Amino acid sequence: xxxxxxxxxxxxxxxxxxxxxxxxxxxxxxxxxxxxxxxxxxxxxxxxxxxxxxxxxxxxxxxxxxxxxxxxxxxxxxxxxxxxxxxxxxxxxxxxxxxxxxxxxxxxxxxxxxxxxxxxxxxxxxxxxxxxxxxxxxxxxxxxxxxxxxxxxxxxxxxxxxxxxxxxxxxxxxxxxxxxxxxxxxxxxxxxxxxxxxxxxxxxxxxxxxxxxxxxxxxxxxxxxxxxxxxxxxxxxxxxxxxxxxxxxxxxxxxxxxxxxxxxxxxxxxxxxxxxxxxxxxxxxxxxxxxxxxxxxxxxxxxxxxxxxxxxxxxxxxxxxxxxxxxxxxxxxxxxxxxxxxxxxxxxxxxxxx
Amino acid sequence: xxxxxxxxxxxxxxxxxxxxxxxxxxxxxxxxxxxxxxxxxxxxxxxxxxxxxxxxxxxxxxxxxxxxxxxxxxxxxxxxxxxxxxxxxxxxxxxxxxxxxxxxxxxxxxxxxxxxxxxxxxxxxxxxxxxxxxxxxxxxxxxxxxxxxxxxxxxxxxxxxxxxxxx
Numbered sequence: 001x002x003x004x005x006x007x008x009x010x011x012x013x014x015x016x017x018x019x020x021x022x023x024x025x026x027x028x029x030x031x032x033x034x035x036x037x038x039x040x041x042x043x044x045x046x047x048x049x050x051x052x053x054x055x056x057x058x059x060x061x062x063x064x065x066x067x068x069x070x071x072x073x074x075x076x077x078x079x080x081x082x083x084x085x086x087x088x089x090x091x092x093x094x095x096x097x098x099x100x101x102x103x104x105x106x107x108x109x110x111x112x113x114x115x116x117x118x119x120x121x122x123x124x125x126x127x128x129x130x131x132x133x134x135x136x137x138x139x140x141x142x143x144x145x146x147x148x149x150x151x152x153x154x155x156x157x158x159x160x161x162x163x164x165x166x167x168x169x170x171x172x173x174x175x176x177x178x179x180x181x182x183x184x185x186x187x188x189x190x191x192x193x194x195x196x197x198x199x200x201x202x203x204x205x206x207x208x209x210x211x212x213x214x215x216x217x218x219x220x221x222x223x224x225x226x227x228x229x230x231x232x233x234x235x236x237x238x239x240x241x242x243x244x245x246x247x248x249x250x251x252x253x254x255x256x257x258x259x260x261x262x263x264x265x266x267x268x269x270x271x272x273x274x275x276x277x278x279x280x281x282x283x284x285x286x287x288x289x290x291x292x293x294x295x296x297x298x299x300x301x302x303x304x305x306x307x308x309x310x311x312x313x314x315x316x317x318x319x320x321x322x323x324x325x326x327x328x329x330x331x332x333x334x335x336x337x338x339x340x341x342x343x344x345x346x347x348x349x350x351x352x353x354x
Numbered sequence: 355x356x357x358x359x360x361x362x363x364x365x366x367x368x369x370x371x372x373x374x375x376x377x378x379x380x381x382x383x384x385x386x387x388x389x390x391x392x393x394x395x396x397x398x399x400x401x402x403x404x405x406x407x408x409x410x411x412x413x414x415x416x417x418x419x420x421x422x423x424x425x426x427x428x429x430x431x432x433x434x435x436x437x438x439x440x441x442x443x444x445x446x447x448x449x450x451x452x453x454x455x456x457x458x459x460x461x462x463x464x465x466x467x468x469x470x471x472x473x474x475x476x477x478x479x480x481x482x483x484x485x486x487x488x489x490x491x492x493x494x495x496x497x498x499x500x501x502x503x504x505x506x507x508x509x510x511x512x513x514x515x516x517x518x519x520x521x
Contacts, residue, residue, distance in 0.1 A: 084385070135482045136484055139484075142408075142412055143408050143411035144411075147415060153420070156427075157381060168427070176417075196482075
């Protein structure tokens with residue numbers, strides 16, 4: 001491994017490409033099978049069987065759905081604003097995926113004498129013996145999640161249809177109001193961790209045999225962050241932008257074929273991202289008993305936590321009815337926002353005296 | 355490599371900045387402006403200022419531009435026939451030309467200065483950009499910081515009073 005390109009060893013590039021591929025394929029597969037899992041879980045909760053026909057217990061259903069959507073006719077409304085209409089699904093999909101660049105999904109593993117931290121935007125510096133990652137990781141995630149709203153707003157506006165526009169307007173109002181509380185809930189986490197780097201936030205939760213999670217220190221913040229994130233990605237019970245009973249299908253009413261599939265994928269990719277983020281910030285990331293001793297256990301714990309949170313999302317969807325619009329705004333601005341501010345003040349006071 | 359990257363980003367920045375003023379559709383202009391903001395954020399990253407880059411994307415691309423897009427959508431400005439008045443074009447050309455001369459003269463006279471002062475690139479890497487900004491903001495620049503926050507509070511209260519018809 002003596003070859004160096006631009007002052008970095010060859011292994012650096014191989015490791016980077018490998019990490020990107022693994023994370024990307026993992027998210028894509030999870031997205032595909034999350035749709036299946038959601039239908040199956042909700043089906044069983046409502047005493048139905050869910051998809052059963054395609055493959056054993058419907059296991060091939062996501063692939064069949066993908067093929068079906070791929071071969072459907074693509075319709076662009078004649079009065080639509082073409083450029084924005086075409087680019088909106090991409091803008092919705094990309095922020096959901098690139099957030100994964102900063103989420104650590106494991107500890108440091110050693111391949112052929114080269115230490116690789118299992119986080120895409122990170123490298124191990126042998127000279128100083130520490131991992132360097134994006135030092136504004138949390139801010140990066142907030143920035144990316146604030147971009148997600150563009151896709152939906154554009155889709156709503158560009159379709160030139162009443163339902164789409166209503167859906168787009170609702171979505172943007174909702175996402176802007178809940179982004180605030182989600183951001184403030186994270187603030188209380190980095191008041192404890194005193195860093196914005198996700199790698200260090202995870203490392204600091206490794207106390208008590210890998211169980212020193214922030215959810216025990218900040219239960220309110222964890223709860224609020226999860227609720228606000230659900231609202232921000234428009235999941236039930238906050239899925240007003242695509243409320244079928246009033247808006248047909250909201251912002252994606254006019255979309256068909258692969259573009260519709262892209263919005264669908266963006267929704268589930270957002271769900272994976274939010275669950276991964278909640279696991280990282282509040283549930284100790286890849287930490288767990290013995291995770292530091294056996295490096296390969298890290299990703300296992302991480303994936304288990306993410307899947308558990310995704311199950312909770314689906315559980316909520318099967319259980320709770322949709323909020324009314326004024327209730328949603330009331331909850332966001334008059335309940336969650338003051339609570340998150342209060343949480344910051346209390347954290348500050350306690351942090352000052354301890 | 356860095357120069358090549360810089361050239362590429364600059365190209366994107368210039369093209370998108372031109373698109374902002376040439377696009378017929380206001381939404382497309384707004385999108386180009388978002389792209390320009392992204393290029394600016396990339397410059398901040400290249401200048402060892404990741405915090406500024408994140409804030410640039412979060413505040414400008416994520417918050418201010420969303421509001422602008424929102425306004426455009428609500429006002430529903432469709433492609434309208436904006437007539438180019440010839441006297442406006444001439445005036446714009448003259449102003450643009452003099453600005454260009456100004457910039458060229460300034461660039462010819464100036465020389466590239468190396469970064470000076472206590473904050474070197476290495477120090478930013480060791481301590482962290484956010485920490486350094488926070489430390490300065492809450493010690494040496496505490497008064498301007500507090501004055502700014504009071505100004506923002508006044509603005510918020512003013513907006514609420516203006517928006518609310520009956521107090």
